[in-house]
Amino acid sequence: MWKKLAVLGTILVACVMMTGCGSKNVEGKLPDLMDKLYVNFKEDELPMALTQFEVTEENVEYYLGSKEIEYKEALASESMTGSVAYSVVLVRTKEGADIEKVKKQIKENIDPRKWICVGVEDEDVVIENKGDLIIVIVVDDPDHVSKLQKEFRNLK
Numbered sequence: 001m002w003k004k005l006a007v008l009g010t011i012l013v014a015c016v017m018m019t020g021c022g023s024k025n026v027e028g029k030l031p032d033l034m035d036k037l038y039v040n041f042k043e044d045e046l047p048m049a050l051t052q053f054e055v056t057e058e059n060v061e062y063y064l065g066s067k068e069i070e071y072k073e074a075l076a077s078e079s080m081t082g083s084v085a086y087s088v089v090l091v092r093t094k095e096g097a098d099i100e101k102v103k104k105q106i107k108e109n110i111d112p113r114k115w116i117c118v119g120v121e122d123e124d125v126v127i128e129n130k131g132d133l134i135i136v137i138v139v140d141d142p143d144h145v146s147k148l149q150k151e152f153r154n155l156k
Contacts, residue, residue, distance in 0.1 A: 025131035026155045030075040030090050033133070037077075037088065037151045045144070049080030055089065063089050064136065065109030069102060070094055072132075085118040085140040088148060093132045103127045103134060112138050130155060 026033065034052055055063045055074035063076045074091040093102055107127055113119030118140065126137040126145055135152045139145050 026133045028155075030073060030092065033155060034075055034077055034088070034090055036155060037135075037148055040151060041147065047079035047081065047084045047086045050077060050086075051080050052077050055091075062114065063087065064091070064106050065111055066105060069105050069109075070097060071102070083116065083118055085112075085115055085120050085138065087114075087136070087138040089136040091134040091136065093134065095132070097132070099129050099132065099134070103129060106134070106136055110136065110138065128152060 028036075031052060038046065038050075053059070053063075053076045055071075055076055057067070060067055060069065060074070063074065064071075069091075070093070072092045072094045074089055077088040079086045091102070091106075093099060107125065110125060112122055112125050120138050120140050124138075124140075124142075124145075126135070126149060128135050128149065130152065133155070135148070137145050137148050139148070
């Protein structure tokens with residue numbers, strides 16, 4: 001009997017911990033959060049002329065693939081040199097949004113070959129979320145992608 005209760009208690013604690021971790025929202029302004037993603041990168045690891053762009057109604061298709069995506073605010077980080085496949089976008093969703101639906105819309109509509117002569121394969125586009133914050137990574141360097149994912153997961 002005690003063994004069954006111990007196993008049940010362990011399962012319950014694990015379930016609570018797993019659901020609690022993924023639902024916590026990341027606080028802060030998007031430019032500050034974007035800067036935190038790059039804090040452990042050396043300058044020579046980043047693409048030339050890396051610049052942040054506010055995602056607006058006019059450019060949302062370029063960064064996220066569709067005007068149908070509902071979001072509260074978004075910020076893109078891209079290289080100003082067009083021959084580099086590099087795009088990182090932070091998207092804060094509206095309160096109560098279906099996060100999985102938003103991620104699916106982005107995945108289905110984003111163009112990972114939007115640059116001249118360079119691109120990323122569809123399966124290499126990374127889309128994750130932490131609470132209401134989504135990161136979209138379209139980068140052609142797997143090590144760089146892993147490092148960005150790690151920094152995103154560490155945001156608080």
